[in-house]
Each structure stands twice: as structure tokens, then as C-alpha cells.
């Protein structure tokens with residue numbers, strides 16, 4: 001059995017070799033001839049998986065080591081009898097930590113406390129619900145918008161997007177890209193929404209570029225009303241608007257989900273789904289794959305202020321390390337994808353043991369996802 005894997009899937013060659021012959025290939029573009037004798041294909045978000053890629057090929061299973069699935073025509077896969085699995089939630093923690101780093105940097109730059117702001121979360125799934133829990137642990141007021149969950153009658157208080165537009169100081173988007181239907185998200189942020197947004201708001205997009213009309217956002221950022229934008233995703237990728245990059249406070253190359261843990265979970269989730277599909281079920285504990293972190297333990301004295309939290313989280317991940325290189329290379333062919341391919345190792349907050357002398361601090365840090373303890 002031949003299994004094609006995207007070369008940007010850590011641990012994929014090692015794991016899938018347990019099940020067959022593995023070939024690692026680039027995902028954008030995927031070499032067509034490699035598909036001619038492939039039984040299974042493991043991709044990331046940069047590979048469009050549809051009839052034109054796979055019709056007439058022997059592929060029986062497709063896995064995507066990603067949370068988003070807008071690059072996969074799953075209806076066509078089902079009609080062609082091809083098995084499919086994504087990796088829901090694999091990198092949700094990484095996206096949350098990206099958003100926290102960004103917001104605390106803006107708080108420091110603009111002289112505000114996050115806990116004095118209201119954060120509107122649009123899309124309260126794996127990312128949005130974890131973000132909500134961590135913001136609540138810090139005492140930040142949140143407003144949640146998730147019409148599909150509201151319509152399903154899920155527990156919790158869900159609001160229409162317009163309430164968030166009117167009341168939230170910060171709007172952060174964590175929806176799938178839905179091109180149509182009752183819950184369409186394509187250009188959910190358009191010129192009209194941007195015009196209704198009061199001054200001095202922060203907008204974060206770490207889901208899909210097309211959820212925000214990038215031309216309208218550029219116009220808004222060029223206008224007289226103060227607006228701050230953080231963009232990890234662009235319309236289009238990889239050829240983002242250089243004018244827009246110049247105007248955003250933080251801009252990165254679609255790496256919000258790129259913690260080592262997040263990428264490794266993506267690989268293990270599709271590996272486990274595929275091993276099940278072929279009748280050889282196997283599970284892989286994440287700890288068996290991950291190396292020891294660079295910084296494993298720190299001690300923290302006293303109560304937790306936001307500036308102290310900013311310094312602590314930036315021992316693990318500071319989003320500015322990803323903003324600078326994008327500004328350096330944006331516009332040069334191939335460089336966006338290179339930043340993603342040669343991504344410097346990044347860990348999640350849980351990799352850092354924090355020994356605290358203050359019980360309340362230890363408690364908050366645990367709720368935020370650190371491995372904290374009273375020592």
C-alpha cells in the first residue's frame with residue numbers, strides 16, 4: 001500500500017510507515033504523478049482535494065491534518081466512495097495562545113487591561129470555546145456568537161453578530177469558511193459591518209482569510225475611524241495584499257495553529273482514523289512523539305498582573321516572532337509557504353511548569369492551560 005503524505009506533517013513518515021510505503025510530497029502544488037499509484041492521501045489545508053485532483057486515481061482514503069475542511073470537497077469524496085477524516089480541534093489551543101499573545105501585546109502597546117474589555121467571539125467551537133474559557137479565567141467579559149449552536153439549542157448564551165459589533169471592544173473570528181447556506185461566513189466582515197463598527201475596535205481573524213473582505217478591511221484601515229487589525233489569514237493566500245499587511249498591527253503567515261503539539265495532534269488524529277479505516281486500529285499518545293521543551297520550568301512570585309502574564313506567556317510563544325519575518329519577505333514568490341514549511345518549533349503553554357508561591361496565581365494559570373503548581 002502506498003500512502004502519500006504532505007511533507008509538512010511532523011511525524012507522518014514515521015507513523016504511516018507502520019501501515020505501508022510512505023512518500024512525502026509538497027502540498028502546493030501536489031505532484032500529480034505521485035497520485036497515480038497512491039492508495040491514501042494525507043494533506044494539509046493548502047491542497048485542494050476534489051474531483052479534478054482525484055478522479056481516476058486509486059486513492060481510497062483522504063485525511064487532512066487540519067481543523068478546517070473548506071479545501072476538501074467532502075460531498076464528492078463521499079459520492080466517489082473515498083473515506084475521509086479531518087482532525088477537529090487538533091490545533092485549537094495553539095490558535096487560542098496566538099490570540100492571547102496578540103491581545104496582550106496590543107494591551108501593552110495601547111495602555112489598556114484586557115480584563116477591562118469585552119471580547120466578542122464569533123464561532124464558538126473548538127477554538128472559540130477554549131478561548132472563552134481562558135478569557136473567563138482572567139476575568140474578561142465575553143459575548144458569544146454562534147448561530148448554528150444557538151439554533152441547535154446548545155447550552156450557553158449566544159448573541160446575534162450585531163450585538164457583538166455594537167458592544168464588543170474586540171471581535172475575534174473562529175468560524176469555518178462557509179461559502180453559502182444559512183450559516184454562510186464568506187465576507188461575514190464586509191464593508192457594511194466595518195462601517196457599523198464603532199471607533200477604537202480590535203478585529204482578529206485567525207480562521208480563514210475569506211471570512212473578512214480584505215479590500216473592505218483595507219479601506220476601513222485607511223479611513224479616519226480608529227481600527228486595529230490582527231490577521232493570520234488572508235484573502236487570497238499566499239498572495240496577500242502588501243498594502244493590507246502594512247496597515248495591520250500584527251500579520252502572520254497562517255501559522256496561528258502551528259504549535260508542535262497542534263501539528264502532531266493533526267498527524268496522530270488522521271493516522272488513527274486511517275488505521276481504523278483499514279481495519280488495523282492503533283492509537284498514538286502525543287507524549288510518545290514530542291521532544292522535551294526548550295524551557296521546562298520557571299518559578300513565579302506573587303500575584304498575577306497582566307504585564308506579568310504577558311512576560312510569562314512570551315517565554316513560550318510571542319506572536320511577534322512570526323510577524324517580523326512575514327513583513328520581511330511578503331510579496332516575494334514562494335516565501336509565504338517557506339515561512340510555513342520551515343517554521344521554528346513552537347510549544348504550547350502546557351509545556352511550561354510554573355511553580356508559584358501564590359495559590360490564586362497557580363489556580364488562574366492552571367485554568368489558562370499552564371502546568372502550574374503551588375511550590
Ligand SMILES: NC(=O)C1=CN([C@@H]2O[C@H](COP(=O)(O)OP(=O)(O)OC[C@H]3O[C@@H](n4cnc5c(N)ncnc54)[C@H](O)[C@@H]3O)[C@@H](O)[C@H]2O)C=CC1
Nearest residue numbers: 067068123124125126127146148174175176183207256257
Ligand atoms: N489560522 C489557523 O492556523 C487555523 C485556522 N482554523 C480555522 O478556524 C476555524 C474554526 O476552528 P475550530 O474552532 O477548530 O472549528 P469548529 O468546527 O470546532 O468550530 C467552528 C464553530 O463556528 C460555528 N459557526 C459556523 N458558522 C457560523 C457563523 N455563520 N457564525 C458564527 N459561528 C459559526 C460552528 O457552529 C462551530 O461552533 C476552522 O474552520 C478553520 O477554518 C483552525 C485552526 C487553525
Ligand SMILES: O=C(O)C(=O)[C@H](O)COP(=O)(O)O
Nearest residue numbers: 044045046066067068091257
Ligand atoms: O487546521 C486548520 O484549519 C488550519 O488552518 C491549519 O493550521 C493550517 O495549516 P496548514 O494545513 O495549511 O499547514
